[in-house]
Amino acid sequence: MSLKQIVGAAILDHRAAPVGFLAARRTAPESLAGLWEFPGGKVEPGESCEDALRREIREELGVEIELGAEVAGPLEQGWPLNETAAMRVWCAYITDGRPEPLEDHDELRWVRLEESEATSLPWIPADFPIVAAVLRAAKAVSRPA
Numbered sequence: 001m002s003l004k005q006i007v008g009a010a011i012l013d014h015r016a017a018p019v020g021f022l023a024a025r026r027t028a029p030e031s032l033a034g035l036w037e038f039p040g041g042k043v044e045p046g047e048s049c050e051d052a053l054r055r056e057i058r059e060e061l062g063v064e065i066e067l068g069a070e071v072a073g074p075l076e077q078g079w080p081l082n083e084t085a086a087m088r089v090w091c092a093y094i095t096d097g098r099p100e101p102l103e104d105h106d107e108l109r110w111v112r113l114e115e116s117e118a119t120s121l122p123w124i125p126a127d128f129p130i131v132a133a134v135l136r137a138a139k140a141v142s143r144p145a
């Protein structure tokens with residue numbers, strides 16, 4: 001049986017030499033409230049993952065994004081989250097607007113792309129390997145070719 005498809009954005013602050021990425025603190029359900037995550041959500045039937053991610057980010061943060069490279073996980077459906085869901089994650093860049101916690105979150109934070117700072121937040125447990133992969137991906141973006 002396929003897993004429920006979730007999509008998430010690792011929104012980087014700069015394209016060429018990113019310094020930080022945007023983390024969001026969930027407000028619900030109770031079991032996840034107060035934990036940090038990549039903004040995003042469920043893909044609706046008939047929607048592509050990329051369209052779903054742009055829609056979720058518009059709804060949750062009020063900004064338009066452009067997607068960069070995917071931060072690929074070990075599954076075709078991305079990163080395993082729990083028994084029923086997996087998440088595909090993309091690097092993303094804001095093209096319009098200023099992010100605000102409009103829906104599903106009560107705080108947003110630009111987190112430096114450094115292991116000690118990034119991993120010190122109370123993330124949803126399944127997100128820790130994704131955070132590590134995002135840090136690696138961001139380093140690859142900054143490295144001159």
Ligand SMILES: Nc1nc2c([nH]c(=O)n2[C@H]2C[C@H](O)[C@@H](COP(=O)(O)OP(=O)(O)OP(=O)(O)O)O2)c(=O)[nH]1
Pocket residue numbers: 006007008032036037038039040041042043081082085087104124126127
């Ligand atoms: N968005 C997001 N969800 C995550 C992350 N890590 C993680 O385990 N999840 C889980 C939490 C939820 O069970 C599920 C995402 O569902 P959601 O509630 O955010 O999706 P949604 O906004 O479309 O939901 P809904 O209100 O429409 O029901 O994935 C993450 O980093 N970002």
